[in-house]
Amino acid sequence: MTKRLVLALLLAARVAAAHEVRPAYLELREVAAGVYDLLWKVPAAGDDRRLGIYLRLPAACRNVAPPSATLAANAYVERGRVVCADGLTGDEIRVEGLAATLTDVLVRVEHAGGSTQVARLTADRPGFVVARAPSGLDVVRTYLPLGIEHILTGIDHLLFVLGLLLLVDGFGRLVKTISAFTVAHSVTLSLATLGVVAVPPAPVEAVIALSIVFVASEVVKRHHGVTTLAQRQPWLVAFTFGLLHGLGFAGGLSAAGLPAEHIPLALLFFSIGVELGHFSFVAAVLAAAQALRRLPLDPPAWAHAVPAYAIGSVATFWLIERVQGFW
Numbered sequence: 607m608t609k610r611l612v613l614a615l616l617l618a619a620r621v622a623a624a625h626e627v628r629p630a631y632l633e634l635r636e637v638a639a640g641v642y643d644l645l646w647k648v649p650a651a652g653d654d655r656r657l658g659i660y661l662r663l664p665a666a667c668r669n670v671a672p673p674s675a676t677l678a679a680n681a682y683v684e685r686g687r688v689v690c691a692d693g694l695t696g697d698e699i700r701v702e703g704l705a706a707t708l709t710d711v712l713v714r715v716e717h718a719g720g721s722t723q724v725a726r727l728t729a730d731r732p733g734f735v736v737a738r739a740p741s742g743l744d745v746v747r748t749y750l751p752l753g754i755e756h757i758l759t760g761i762d763h764l765l766f767v768l769g770l771l772l773l774v775d776g777f778g779r780l781v782k783t784i785s786a787f788t789v790a791h792s793v794t795l796s797l798a799t800l801g802v803v804a805v806p807p808a809p810v811e812a813v814i815a816l817s818i819v820f821v822a823s824e825v826v827k828r829h830h831g832v833t834t835l836a837q838r839q840p841w842l843v844a845f846t847f848g849l850l851h852g853l854g855f856a857g858g859l860s861a862a863g864l865p866a867e868h869i870p871l872a873l874l875f876f877s878i879g880v881e882l883g884h885f886s887f888v889a890a891v892l893a894a895a896q897a898l899r900r901l902p903l904d905p906p907a908w909a910h911a912v913p914a915y916a917i918g919s920v921a922t923f924w925l926i927e928r929v930q931g932f933w
């Protein structure tokens with residue numbers, strides 16, 4: 607692992623943050639036959655603007671009253687009630703303008719009978735047909751990519767894993783450490799999503815930032831020859847903080863929810879998606895590090911500490927920012 611690799615990853619994270627990767631969200635909840643409460647949330651593009659993506663409901667739908675709209679908390683939020691002749695089943699819902707953004711749209715349709723359909727709209731697939739109840743294949747197609755996207759756009763989770771890669775030597779110890787992180791966050795992801803555990807998101811996000819600061823500090827101690835428990839048993843640190851990261855992953859399902867007919871399947875494939883993205887990141891970092899080792903580089907001794915300080919600095923900023931959000 608080299609200074610150039612980690613700095614490139616941090617730069618990539620900064621570039622990604624400069625573009626819009628937050629998903630939009632559409633919820634249609636049937637409150638009577640053919641009558642739906644509508645919630646349409648679009649990421650803001652500044653203090654007084656919203657992204658240029660626009661909802662297109664079937665032609666048979668009309669507003670019961672003019673919808674209310676607000677622009678606050680980095681999002682444009684529109685609420686209203688629509689009446690759709692004969693309901694939405696079999697009709698197409700579309701979102702225009704996705705090709706000009708980096709965002710996607712998570713859609714949730716709740717039918718009066720209790721069934722729920724969740725879909726993910728992208729630039730390549732800007733529309734979908736409303737079904738009475740989702741099939742198992744529909745659930746897999748929605749929740750697997752949702753899990754992959756959640757981890758690959760979760761820069762804080764990736765920096766924690768990167769810190770573990772800097773801390774651990776040896777392939778066997780690395781496998782054990784990453785496996786402990788996987789088991790831990792899978793447990794709390796399931797418990798939080800199913801409602802067994804309920805923790806406010808703000809403290810969880812703050813402690814996730816603190817976990818990154820902790821791992822970065824352990825990497826610095828390692829370079830100074832100080833041996834700690836985290837270095838001797840890195841799997842223990844990975845497992846402990848993995849429990850907290852799992853609560854953060856559960857936030858990726860909080861808006862979408864789980865389809866009543868396929869709860870185990872949706873949760874399973876969201877978890878598989880998280881792991882696919884997680885291990886793809888680890889493989890990419892290891893491959894890049896191996897490639898850099900073959901280059902004729904001779905960095906100074908102090909350069910080995912730069913990645914840890916860079917990761918710790920970013921995480922400290924997040925920690926302060928998230929703690930301030932408590933008030």
